[in-house]
Amino acid sequence: MEPFTPVSALAGGALIGVAATILLYTNGRIAGVSGILYGLLSPTRTDAPWRLAFVVGLIGGAGLFGVLMGGNAPIAITSSWPLLIGGGLLVGAGTLAGQGCTSGHGVCGIGRLSTRSMVATATFMVTAAVTVFVVRHVVGA
Amino acid sequence: MGVLAALISGTIFGFGLALSQMIDPAKVLGFLDIAGVWDPTLAFVMAGAVAVTMISFRFVLKRDLPVWGDRFFLPTRSDLDARLLGGAAVFGVGWGLVGYCPGPALASLVYALPQTVVFVIAMLVGAALARASLTPGALRPAATGTG
8 A cells, every 4th residue: 555645635635525515505415424324313304315315425436436446445444343343333422422524524614614613623633643642552562 | 406416426425535545444544643654645635625615615605595405504503512522532532443434434335344334333323322312301310410
């Protein structure tokens, strides 16, 4: 794996920005993946179709790129099963309570210059970096 | 039509996540590991995305209404509260443990890796539990001490 890939990062990031723009322009919705997904936990008849369509597209879009790249999964997951389950629970509970994740607070919230989103983004960036530091350099050292 | 637009938006979003390699937890952890061989890729993804939304949202929100919607669904709060900060902090810990946040975790379901499936199920359970405990009334009896 190449350690740093700035060109595909900027291009991929710009596409994410375009996708968020389309959803706001057409549906009036913020492209926050956690919020869109959790809305499906208690679906309503008017809400469920667009949420489901977005989620299907999200998965299909990643698949489309995989097909163009020859079908190789460029994914390296090294976490143990307990870590995957614990991490999943924390990500789910945290993004529901904090009402947003990297896309909702990060991409869209900062795009709207929302103070809450900027503070939330700074907060989860710091606790994530601290967690990685502890896991890799304190516990794993 | 709004549903089709949401499908297109999601597709572009997922394609962007895959192109920028954000669906690879190793890549994300490489960014979060500032004491290791730091990989600034994630910062470039965020910069690319925010560069677009900062400009485009301004124009979109000048409209009175979205093209196929009754209104713009935007957060109205501007104050900081413990729930926002606590939630973000907890999310960050989970993100740092695995390297998945909700978007990339969902998108990479397309590869049907058992680890991803387990993570997404745990994420949904965590969200459902948090919603149940945060629902007004669920915690009130204990908080007000009526017993």
